[in-house]
Amino acid sequence: MQDKPHRSQEQEFSEERSSLWRITFGPLVWAVHFVASYAATAAFCAKWPEPETHIDLLRLGVGLATLVALAAIGWLGWLAWRQWDFLDDHDYAHADGNSEDRHEFLGHAAFLLAVVSFIGVVYSGLPALFAGSCR
Amino acid sequence: MSRQPNDAPPPEGVFPPTEAMLAQPVPLAEQEAQAERLRRVWASPKGWRILSDVNNTSVGVWYALTCLFFMLCAGVLALLMRVQLAVPDNDFLSADRYNQFFTMHGSAMMFLFAVPLFEAIAILILPSLMGARDLPFPRLSAYGYWCFLIGGIFVLGSVLFDAAPKSGWFMYPPLATKQGGIGADIWLLGLSFIEVASIAAAVELIVGVLKCRPPGMRVNLMPLYAWYVLVVGGMILFAFPPLIAGDFLFEMERSFDWPFFDPERGGDPMLWQHLFWIFGHPEVYIIFLPSIAIAAMIVPTAARRPIVGYSWIVLSAVGTGFLSFGLWVHHMFTTGLPSMSIGFFSAASEAVVIPTGVQLFAFVATLMVGRVRMIPPMLWIAGALAIFTAGGLTGVMVAVAPFDWQVHDSYFIVAHLHYTLFGGMIFPVIGGIYYFYPLITKKMMSPRLSKWAFWLIFTGFNLSFMPMHLTGLKGMPRRVFTYPSGLGWDWLNLVSTLASFIIAAGFAVFVWDLLRPKARQGDPERNPWQAGTLEWTHDVPGEDWGVRSIPYVNTRYPLWQQEKLVERMDAGRFYLPDAADGERETLVTSVIDGRPLQVLRVATTTWITLVAAALTGGAFIFPTFHWYWPAGISGALAVISILWWLWTSTALIPAKETKDVGLDLRLPTYVSGSGAVGWWAMWITMLGDSTAFASLVFGVFFYWTAGADFPPEGADHAAWPWSLMALGLLTASWALMLTARGANRRDRTGAARLCLCLAPLLALGGGAAMLAAVMLPDMEPTSHVYPATMWGLTIWTLAHVGAGVIMQLYALAGLVFGRITPRYDAPMWNVTLFWHFLALTVLVTTAVTAGFPRML
Numbered sequence: 001m002q003d004k005p006h007r008s009q010e011q012e013f014s015e016e017r018s019s020l021w022r023i024t025f026g027p028l029v030w031a032v033h034f035v036a037s038y039a040a041t042a043a044f045c046a047k048w049p050e051p052e053t054h055i056d057l058l059r060l061g062v063g064l065a066t067l068v069a070l071a072a073i074g075w076l077g078w079l080a081w082r083q084w085d086f087l088d089d090h091d092y093a094h095a096d097g098n099s100e101d102r103h104e105f106l107g108h109a110a111f112l113l114a115v116v117s118f119i120g121v122v123y124s125g126l127p128a129l130f131a132g133s134c135r
Numbered sequence: 136m137s138r139q140p141n142d143a144p145p146p147e148g149v150f151p152p153t154e155a156m157l158a159q160p161v162p163l164a165e166q167e168a169q170a171e172r173l174r175r176v177w178a179s180p181k182g183w184r185i186l187s188d189v190n191n192t193s194v195g196v197w198y199a200l201t202c203l204f205f206m207l208c209a210g211v212l213a214l215l216m217r218v219q220l221a222v223p224d225n226d227f228l229s230a231d232r233y234n235q236f237f238t239m240h241g242s243a244m245m246f247l248f249a250v251p252l253f254e255a256i257a258i259l260i261l262p263s264l265m266g267a268r269d270l271p272f273p274r275l276s277a278y279g280y281w282c283f284l285i286g287g288i289f290v291l292g293s294v295l296f297d298a299a300p301k302s303g304w305f306m307y308p309p310l311a312t313k314q315g316g317i318g319a320d321i322w323l324l325g326l327s328f329i330e331v332a333s334i335a336a337a338v339e340l341i342v343g344v345l346k347c348r349p350p351g352m353r354v355n356l357m358p359l360y361a362w363y364v365l366v367v368g369g370m371i372l373f374a375f376p377p378l379i380a381g382d383f384l385f386e387m388e389r390s391f392d393w394p395f396f397d398p399e400r401g402g403d404p405m406l407w408q409h410l411f412w413i414f415g416h417p418e419v420y421i422i423f424l425p426s427i428a429i430a431a432m433i434v435p436t437a438a439r440r441p442i443v444g445y446s447w448i449v450l451s452a453v454g455t456g457f458l459s460f461g462l463w464v465h466h467m468f469t470t471g472l473p474s475m476s477i478g479f480f481s482a483a484s485e486a487v488v489i490p491t492g493v494q495l496f497a498f499v500a501t502l503m504v505g506r507v508r509m510i511p512p513m514l515w516i517a518g519a520l521a522i523f524t525a526g527g528l529t530g531v532m533v534a535v536a537p538f539d540w541q542v543h544d545s546y547f548i549v550a551h552l553h554y555t556l557f558g559g560m561i562f563p564v565i566g567g568i569y570y571f572y573p574l575i576t577k578k579m580m581s582p583r584l585s586k587w588a589f590w591l592i593f594t595g596f597n598l599s600f601m602p603m604h605l606t607g608l609k610g611m612p613r614r615v616f617t618y619p620s621g622l623g624w625d626w627l628n629l630v631s632t633l634a635s636f637i638i639a640a641g642f643a644v645f646v647w648d649l650l651r652p653k654a655r656q657g658d659p660e661r662n663p664w665q666a667g668t669l670e671w672t673h674d675v676p677g678e679d680w681g682v683r684s685i686p687y688v689n690t691r692y693p694l695w696q697q698e699k700l701v702e703r704m705d706a707g708r709f710y711l712p713d714a715a716d717g718e719r720e721t722l723v724t725s726v727i728d729g730r731p732l733q734v735l736r737v738a739t740t741t742w743i744t745l746v747a748a749a750l751t752g753g754a755f756i757f758p759t760f761h762w763y764w765p766a767g768i769s770g771a772l773a774v775i776s777i778l779w780w781l782w783t784s785t786a787l788i789p790a791k792e793t794k795d796v797g798l799d800l801r802l803p804t805y806v807s808g809s810g811a812v813g814w815w816a817m818w819i820t821m822l823g824d825s826t827a828f829a830s831l832v833f834g835v836f837f838y839w840t841a842g843a844d845f846p847p848e849g850a851d852h853a854a855w856p857w858s859l860m861a862l863g864l865l866t867a868s869w870a871l872m873l874t875a876r877g878a879n880r881r882d883r884t885g886a887a888r889l890c891l892c893l894a895p896l897l898a899l900g901g902g903a904a905m906l907a908a909v910m911l912p913d914m915e916p917t918s919h920v921y922p923a924t925m926w927g928l929t930i931w932t933l934a935h936v937g938a939g940v941i942m943q944l945y946a947l948a949g950l951v952f953g954r955i956t957p958r959y960d961a962p963m964w965n966v967t968l969f970w971h972f973l974a975l976t977v978l979v980t981t982a983v984t985a986g987f988p989r990m991l
Binding site: 015018020024027028030034037039041043046047058093094095096097098099101102105106108109112113116119120123124126127130134135 | 345351352353354355356441445446447449450453454456457458460461473474475476477478479480481482483485486489490688689690691725726727728730836840841
């Protein structure tokens with residue numbers, strides 16, 4: 001009751017070490033950053049004394065959160081890139097029914113999602129740069 | 136992980152099968168005997184009894200035809216509106232009736248057509264795409280369908296009695312809360328009822344994709360349609376519950392005058408807008424993704440090659456699924472939010488274009504490198520790409536806030552949304568119907584009529600909606616029942632109206648082609664489009680068993696890439712070729728690699744789903760007329776019928792511990808805990824349920840930021856000693872549930888029973904204490920939104936405590952009457968899982984009602 005060992009790395013690609021959740025980590029960082037920025041802005045503009053004069057505080061906060069989120073996504077992207085291991089066999093199709101292709105496919109998908117999430121976070125950070133106002 | 140006592144036995148034998156095993160022929164006599172047994176087990180009931188069928192092929196067809204009927208009704212409403220708008224100062228429809236029509240057109244198209252049609256198509260084709268016999272919970276699909284049918288007739292029927300809702304499909308308060316009549320109540324209660332069907336479908340489809348794939352189909356080999364279904368199922372879990380929570384608040388205001396949206400008593404109509412659009416914007420993608428998923432199946436077939444950029448399309452589906460939740464405020468750009476907040480949503484609205492665009496480029500790339508045959512479905516897909524791109528481009532424009540301020544609530548928006556929905560949904564779905572028609576009915580639709588329908592709808596659509604961009608830019612607001620002449624809108628409206636009848640003509644051709652009798656047409660080819668995916672191994676003429684035997688799959692396009700696959704499936708060479716015990720069965724496999732894990736017995740024909748749906752309907756529909764007693768009785772009977780359904784057909788103790796599934800493999804028949812499909816269903820349901828609860832908590836924080844008087848000066852708070860007592864008792868009940876599960880596993884049945892006798896008592900005590908915490912202080916819910924939200928959270932949690940108690944009693948009864956044993960204890964795990972979520976809910980409720988307001 002086990003998969004035919006196609007490659008020597010079979011152990012490394014075993015199903016137990018894999019999870020579908022992992023491909024969503026990049027977008028999850030985007031989501032957390034997005035919700036945090038939105039909530040911070042809503043609370044700041046509603047509750048901070050004289051928010052308009054202290055707006056730079058909020059902008060700085062959102063900016064810092066953006067850098068943290070970008071670093072996290074960058075790291076996740078790097079892990080995913082290594083899992084994809086493109087430079088090893090130049091495989092980007094992963095169309096075969098073996099553990100290595102499944103493993104690299106999940107890496108590839110996670111990498112692409114990290115790229116999209118990275119761009120998403122950059123976009124979300126832009127309002128702090130260009131539209132810093134509670135009005 | 137080591138085996139625990141009383142765990143299911145592990146699978147035994149060979150996997151994956153060797154070529155030599157697959158090459159061994161099955162004797163002809165055996166083949167026929169097997170087929171006969173399968174046919175008998177899976178036979179659908181005949182005559183009027185067909186209504187008790189639960190097979191996905193029957194339920195899916197009813198579902199789809201019901202959607203079609205509702206769509207045609209909503210389309211007729213649109214035509215009548217267009218007639219009214221054809222010329223200025225027209226009096227064809229009164230303002231009131233026009234309001235009812237546009238509200239019902241939008242509501243029906245969204246809730247009674249677009250979303251349910253996704254569920255219908257997925258229920259219909261997903262098992263065939265994965266070589267499965269059926270989905271894991273056929274009765275749940277049937278229940279969902281009946282809920283949809285009853286709710287849909289109730290909501291849409293109101294238009295015939297001049298009682299329809301009339302404040303727009305998004306029901307903004309205060310207009311909708313203050314409106315007389317029962318229209319808004321019909322909308323709120325009827326559509327909440329239908330959302331039950333959506334959540335049921337989400338559970339069914341997510342578990343279906345994750346656990347019911349054919350052996351060997353790893354996640355990197357899944358048909359793209361399945362990827363999209365998985366993403367959309369997940370989106371439903373996070374998008375629909377906020378609306379359910381919003382409906383709950385809204386109906387409490389309308390029925391009992393709790394001031395959630397009334398600014399005079401601290402409420403805020405903006406909360407509804409937030410909750411509605413947290414649902415409403417992802418919903419657009421819930422409609423779009425599964426439709427474009429159909430394109431992802433048709434494009435490779437038309438191009439006669441595998442899809443280009445499989446990983447990119449997965450990125451696209453998952454990425455869109457996430458980003459689409461960051462768009463909701465772009466429907467609220469004109470409400471005066473801080474410009475930085477607006478900026479975040481504008482940014483996300485632009486970012487979502489990236490994953491959305493990626494899949495379209497992947498399709499174009501596949502077509503470029505393939506050898507394209509222009510089969511009829513492909514024409515519709517091509518039209519979809521053209522129209523959707525236009526709608527997407529105006530989407531990029533309106534995502535820019537200053538542009539949106541100019542065109543908000545104008546006909547420009549009407550044009551934009553119809554471009555996205557026709558291009559993103561109508562066209563690909565019609566293409567899909569042409570494509571899958573032979574699979575579903577074993578007949579072909581006419582290529583000639585397809586062309587007629589396509590060109591009529593395509594031209595009619597563009598002639599009708601393209602001018603609306605201009606009408607909008609010239610300032611015509613949406614939702615006005617008439618307009619004076621001389622504003623430059625006259626001829627534009629006339630063109631739109633005339634062209635709308637061309638669309639209608641196209642639909643008439645399409646519907647005729649769909650429904651016309653085809654008895655004289657012979658059997659079609661089995662794989663008429665020479666496609667590569669598993670659904671085209673279907674039987675012609677049709678059989679009820681889904682697949683003759685469940686194949687071992689190790690490619691993305693098995694029909695192109697695996698030799699002799701169909702021949703061996705037909706011969707019963709693969710898994711589960713027989714129904715020796717006279718039971719309906721399908722395979723459960725692992726999430727990542729599709730390793731076979733279990734033979735799952737699936738439920739058969741029953742009337743209980745229809746009965747349960749009708750009774751559930753009563754619980755939702757009677758309150759519309761303030762008939763609370765009948766509603767309560769109907770709800771109680773619904774609970775009883777569902778319990779009877781669960782008791783008689785789920786987690787049945789099997790006659791054999793393991794079963795031979797063919798190809799030298801034996802699999803367990805009963806699994807409990809996190810390996811069981813029922814556990815997954817509970818987990819997924821509770822995820823959705825928690826989202827609704829989180830929306831209520833969001834409401835509390837929203838009121839805190841939005842108003843200066845939350846909580847009002849000197850207001851009474853929930854009595855914290857009672858709250859703490861509730862927390863203590865309910866946590867103890869949860870701990871007892873957990874102990875009962877463990878004790879039962881270790882064969883200490885007496886201790887388990889004792890725990891389960893005490894647990895419901897503690898839970899009831901905890902519930903009473905929780906009620907006392909808001910009842911004893913001066914917290915009149917109609918006086919201000921602060922006590923109303925505290926009451927709202929409490930009622931929500933109490934309802935769940937009630938459900939938790941019923942489940943504990945169910946488990947107790949299972950132990951007492953031998954339905955649950957130390958080895959066969961799946962219900963114990965599922966109930967405990969529910970209680971994990973409940974304990975968390977109680978903790979949050981206590982913190983938010985007793986703790987949070989005191990800290991402000």
